[in-house]
Amino acid sequence: MTAEHTPEVVLGVGGGIAAYKVCELLRRLTESGHRVRVVPTADALRFVGEPTWAALSGQPVAAGVWDSVHEVPHVRIGQHADLVFVAPATADLLARAAHGLADDLLTNTLLTARCPVVFAPAMHTEMWEHPATRANVATLRSRGAIVLEPASGRLTGADTGKGRLPDPAELFAAARRVLARGGLHADLAGRRVVVSAGGTREALDPVRFLGNRSSGLQGYALAATAVARGARVTLVSANVALPAPAGADVRPVTSALELREAVLGAAAEADAVVMAAAVADFRPDTVAAGKIKKTGAGPAPITLVENPDILAEISGKRARPGQIVAGFAAETDNVLENGRDKLRRKGCDLLVVNQVGDGRAFGTADNQAVVLGAxxxxxxxxxxxxEGLADRVWDLVAERLGAGAGAAGTDR
Structure with missing residues (x-):
């Protein structure tokens, strides 16, 4: 896309109760300068009417293949789009898309689109976990479509579980990330990746802990950009106060031992593992059962024991042939020298080395680094x-994976 080009987005709306949330996504897209054509299914219009979509988009709403036939909408809409974003993508809509059906305007548009296509599923947990749905999702991902992981939370009625449509703000962020790639191929489609983020906390007593300054921003950027490149992302998140990136499967942890368990479990099926979390090297030998009080005699010594070296463990025990492992090294001095030494000791494929302290890296929106390769x-x-640094890291990971080869078409 050129600087003068107005991005054209087709917003496909499926027939689910979460359609009302898509109104906010549409507002965010139009207010940020995107030209949006809404293509709802007939059932979607039972939840949100045509006048609402037209008023919010400023465009006529294409609802059927027989509307404005002289413009051949079932072909033209998809051909002219820079992005097709489908939300909510119901189980029925995913099934029809996976099988190439063209029984309404939206499914016709999906067949004619040559731009990136993103599906944001929303349905009850049982429907999302059904083998038929899982097979349909795998098929779509194998063709290069980006199928986001649904969020967990309150569903229709009193039910809760996985299947909730992610928040509109995060859907908007996902759409912008895909558009920012300028139509580039989803080079991580069909891949499973694990990202760790944040900083671990090691309990001293029920109130206090040993921790670090990591905000999780870099790890969350890695997760979000991997989603935009088509990966199925497991994000192991340690004590992070950030909204979950749309499409990532977030697994919260607290301590280094909890992070180790979560990462090792997820790594068993991963093509790549990126350890961006700041993991405590040590933990207290014992944790006080109650709050440690002042006694007037001064604080008692705290005995520390080493935590497991998770990066070295994953690097030494590759869960799958060809698995790529990347780590992060936060250094305050002798940055490259210490980084090269750490790369050798850890045995990973890539090590992202950056200088921290004095307002650098931790808690900031920007970063810089040198990525050392084995x-x-x-x-x-x-x-x-x-996010720019994250994309460059994924470039290097994708090169080493032989981007698109081998794993595409699987949903292990």
């Missing part, structure tokens, strides 16, 4: 947004 390479990433 093959002797060194890639400098200049100062800029953390």
């Amino acid at each position: 093959d002797g390479s060194a890639t400098e990433i200049p100062y800029g947004p953390k």
Whole structure:
């Protein structure tokens, strides 16, 4: 896309109760300068009417293949789009898309689109977990479509579980990330990746802990950009106060031992693992049962024991042949020297080395780094947004995976 080009988005709306949330997504897209054509299914119009979509988009609403036939909408709409974003993508709509049906305007549009296609599923947990739905999702992902993981939470009625449509703000962020790639191929489609983020906390007593300054921003940027490139993302999140990236399967943890268990479990099926979390090297030998009180005699010594070296463990015990492992090294001095030493000791494929302290890296929106490779390479990433650094890291991971080869078409 050129600088003058107004991005054209087709917003497909499926027939689910979550359609009302898509009104907010539409508002965010139009207010940020995107030209949006809403293509609802007939059932979607039972939840939100045509006048609402037309008023919010400022465009006529295409609802059927017989509307404005002289413009051949079932072909033209998909051909002219920069992005097709479907939300909510119901179980029925995913099934029809996976099987190439063309029984309404939206499914016709999906067949003619040559731009990135994103599905944001929303349905009850049992429907999402049904083998038929899982097979349909795998088929769509194998063709390069981006199928986001649904969120967990309150569903229709009193039910709760996985299947909730992610928040509109996060859907909007996902759409913008895909558009920012300018139509590039989803080079991580069919891949499973694990990302760790945040900083672990090691309990001293029920109130206090040993921790660090990590905000989780870099790890969340890695998860979000991987989703935009088509990956199925497991995000192991340690003590992070950030909204969950749309499409990522977030698994919250607290301590280093909990993070180790979660990462090792998820890594068993992963093509790549990126350890961006700041993991405590040590933990207290014992945890007080009650709050430690002042006694006037001074504080009692705290005995520390080493935590497991998770990065070295994953690197030494590759769960799958060809698995790529990347780590992060936060250094305050002798940055490259310490980074090269850590790369050798850990045995990972890539190590992202950055300098921290004095307002750098932790808690900031920007970052810079040098990515050291086990093959002797060194890639400098200049100062800029953390999402830019994340994309460059995934470039290097994708190169080593042989992007698109082998795993595409699987949903293990």
